[in-house]
Amino acid sequence: MGLTSLALVVTLAVAAGAIAAALLWWWPRLAGGGIRNVAGRAGGVLLLELTVLSLIFVAVNRANEFYASWSDLLGTDTGRAPIVPVDHPATTGVTRLTRAVTVTGTMPVTAGGHGGSGGLLESVRIRGALTGLTAAGYVYLPAGHDRGGPAGHGPDSASPGGGRLPVVVVISRQPGEPGSPGGPGSPGGSAFSAARLAAAAAGEIAAGRLPPLILVIVPAGTLPARRGCLNIPGGPQQATFFSQDLPAAIEAAYPASTSPARWALAGDAAGGYCALQLAMTSSQAFAAAAVPPANYTTPPGGVPGGGPSFAAQDSMLWQLRHQPMQPISVLFCGPGAATPFLSLVRPPMRLTWAASAGASTPAAVLGWIGRALSSGAARQG
Numbered sequence: 001m002g003l004t005s006l007a008l009v010v011t012l013a014v015a016a017g018a019i020a021a022a023l024l025w026w027w028p029r030l031a032g033g034g035i036r037n038v039a040g041r042a043g044g045v046l047l048l049e050l051t052v053l054s055l056i057f058v059a060v061n062r063a064n065e066f067y068a069s070w071s072d073l074l075g076t077d078t079g080r081a082p083i084v085p086v087d088h089p090a091t092t093g094v095t096r097l098t099r100a101v102t103v104t105g106t107m108p109v110t111a112g113g114h115g116g117s118g119g120l121l122e123s124v125r126i127r128g129a130l131t132g133l134t135a136a137g138y139v140y141l142p143a144g145h146d147r148g149g150p151a152g153h154g155p156d157s158a159s160p161g162g163g164r165l166p167v168v169v170v171i172s173r174q175p176g177e178p179g180s181p182g183g184p185g186s187p188g189g190s191a192f193s194a195a196r197l198a199a200a201a202a203g204e205i206a207a208g209r210l211p212p213l214i215l216v217i218v219p220a221g222t223l224p225a226r227r228g229c230l231n232i233p234g235g236p237q238q239a240t241f242f243s244q245d246l247p248a249a250i251e252a253a254y255p256a257s258t259s260p261a262r263w264a265l266a267g268d269a270a271g272g273y274c275a276l277q278l279a280m281t282s283s284q285a286f287a288a289a290a291v292p293p294a295n296y297t298t299p300p301g302g303v304p305g306g307g308p309s310f311a312a313q314d315s316m317l318w319q320l321r322h323q324p325m326q327p328i329s330v331l332f333c334g335p336g337a338a339t340p341f342l343s344l345v346r347p348p349m350r351l352t353w354a355a356s357a358g359a360s361t362p363a364a365v366l367g368w369i370g371r372a373l374s375s376g377a378a379r380q381g
Helices: 006-030 035-064 070-074 093-098 194-206 238-253 272-281 307-313 316-322 339-344 362-375
Strands: 101-110 117-127 134-142 167-172 214-219 263-267 288-291 329-333 350-354
Touching: 006 035, 101 194, 101 238, 117 194, 117 238, 134 194, 134 238, 167 194, 167 238, 167 272, 194 214, 194 362, 214 238, 238 272, 263 272, 263 362, 272 288, 272 316, 288 362, 307 316, 316 339, 329 362, 339 350, 350 362
Parallel strands: 167 214, 167 263, 263 288, 288 329, 329 350
Antiparallel strands: 101 117, 117 134, 134 214
16 A cells, blocks of 8 residues: 555544544543543544554645655665765866856847847756756847856846846757758748747847847757656756756856756757756756646656556646646737636746737747846746
């Protein structure tokens, strides 16, 4: 009988009721003096208390998944998750974290019809110091802002030429190589390709409709095993990579905000599940998410291990029904069905549904995120 099974809860509830009934029935016979009667009363009360406390523990644990199994509770679990050491030279902490981002190419970005430079789009490889995972992707840095980590940068600010900028992590189908055939620089590139996202951001920033921000674009499925974004028992720790490794690396290498209230997620049809899942399970790292409407019950790629308990947690509708609401803002951008979420979301989570086709364009999505992060609406609930 599993620690998180409903059968265990029912068994303990029935046992508690039976013990309470037995105590009421036998109490008059145990009312007399003598060691035997005193021991009987004390033993019966103690047994009832232990059963009720066990019932409370099992019910709370089943709702919140503090312990997934008896072996987890008793400390006898023999499952192992590999710890991958990251070899860095003995230099300062800032230098070590900065080397977690390796720039492999640079492409200038134009600001559309506004003229002038729109910033830089860099091809990067991000290596996780905690997880040992490595992701290839792109970073867009707006014009007027230099690359570099904490040194030389003041408090969080969106002022041109300095300060720390909001960050949007975009999980996209196939960002591609800038300018390569079929890549984001070609007419057939995805709307959420790196080059088109960077161009849209540069144009909106130049027009004054979007505050300067940093884009971190990661291909969906770039990390091993699956496209969902939870920590797999005994496998890749993708939630830790996105919520801890990636922010630490970007904050060290770029003038990125260190406040979770100024970090957001976005995803297209391939990356939306991952982006929404991260927002709902890592609200300590992200304040908002923009994703297309879809059925977010079943994770793409399946659940590689972890058992039924982990499979339930991997369903975001299960999360909404059984876990506390997170203080995040979510935008469903574009036409589609979002009815399950509309009926389950409660404060402090905030849900916006823009069903028009124009709401799913990069400029519209970035504009909503920019307003949410700038106004603090993402944390208001």
